[in-house]
Amino acid sequence: MAGPLIPAPAARGAGAPRAQSGPARILPGAGRAAWLVLRRLGMLTLLLAAVFAAIEVLPGDAANATSERGESAADMVARRAALGLDRPVAERFGTWMTGLPTGDLGTTAHGQPVTTVLAGPFPNTLLLGTLALALSIAGALALGSWAALRPGGRVDRTVAATATAAFALPEFVVSIALLLVFSLWTGWLPAVTLTGPDGAPASWDMLVLPLLALAVPQIGWNTRIVRGALADQAALPHVRAAVLDGLTRRRILSHHMLPGALPAIAVGTATSAGMLLGGAVVVETLFNYPGVGAVLAGAITDRDTPLVAGVVAVTGAAISTLLLLADLVRDRTLGGRP
């Protein structure tokens, strides 16, 4: 939930000049796609470097944070050397980055491989996040289209106000409200997630409340984006022409408005993914859900740079992939035809 803003217009401007670049002229589609991939990779690298540097600036380090009581100064120096903390940060970052392509995310301050620590909780968060993203997009498309068919009407205004309100609510407030209603007063759903022997939630109904708590604010966010994008489309001449041609509303919506609105919706979805991951930290804590959020909170307390960087790398890569898909969608919709 980084900001109630649609980044689409400015990003659109940034993409304009690349059509004239050299490789694009020879291999229009592939060249542009490769350039988009490179750009996203470069930004991800920059972000990881920033995270490494930020943790480096923190007072205290992993050797301090994970030390046992009564450890001598000599032990600390030895631990620091064992963790590689005596090397300059640029060198450690370089080592870590070169390990990335081989799937090696480094070693945590407690000496375990990062991939091992994340292997258990990551699928759980991925499951929760993917379901929440799917639910929020389905909900937003339905609500946004419903409102867009009645511009200025009562439905439109109610949907707009509700979406705005839902988006403003922090995830933990939604969580508590859901807990009170569905768990405490009606007893329909379990209040906490119990973990089965395989490390996954013990039953499916434990997923429902965390899922809703994550999805509700994002439905609000995406509904606003869908509604806004459809309104922009509705102002275009080809939609007017379709209306004058007497096409049904359903067909105008699906064939004339939604395709043009797709780029904005795609960017909204990518932004939503980042906010979902942020919200997961809170929601997983509250519902005792065994995911990456809980691991992350502990990792930052331990000043566990490789573990934090590992989580940021995985989430950043996920968001980058979605943004890249959004770029490609925009490219397809707004020209870039070979």
Place this chain on the structure above:
Amino acid sequence: MTGSTPDTRPRTAPGTARILTRALPALLLVLLALVGPLLAPHATDRPVTMPYGGADDGAALGGDLLGRDVLSRLLSGGTRLIATALAIAVVVTVAATAIGILAALRPRLGRWVERAADLAILLPAVLGILLIALAWPSGGRLAVGAAATVLGIPYAVRIVAAAAAPVAATGYLETAAAGGERLWYLVVREVLPNLRATLLALFGLRFVEGVYVVSVAAFLQLGPQPPEADWALMIRENAPGIMLNPWAVAAPCLAIGLLAISVNLAAEALAPARPTPETTL
């Protein structure tokens, strides 16, 4: 799907009276939260009833995990939350206004702003706050406020730059620039007055965002520490006793929810209306 009549309602700026009615709940709530500590019937740090005591044992909303009066803590818990969120909103809006207008007047700076905002999308805000707040453990609310300010500026700048771009391209601005007016004069006297609606709405939305960030941080126990009365902290602390005294959790939850919603609706009311007319389907 009945046959629709053409929508004749003009999509222009809403009237002052309408803005006032929609901003009123937010203003009242903020006012109540700010004077709340004076209305508290009990001290916020001393037990008056049993831990998680019911609503009638001498406390209107029962007791919390230590038996302290939930109503008194509720009345005291919003002041600092709102003050921090307001401070964040003011700093972000002012900084973003300055940078955003400059970016619109100087396209080279504008491109850098765009890149920074692109980068900021990749770092979920909560992750960024965790990083900065833990980097500065003694910082408390200040650290959380600083994190929210730093992370909020790129997006806000983008809004201001987008709103300022058409103004920067107008003839009267070009005339003023050609006439040798200095940059600050262009920013303050020529562009700024045209962005009032955008900036007011931006301020409101930044306030909502501030409430979100500060309360999430408090909920994760990064800002204010346990003895303090804080709505988000109350929710975190009293969650284990939700079966015994639901009000200890529900009341602060309701307070944060109402604050977020009412301020957000007020900000929406202030936003400039969509300029393009829509086709009625």
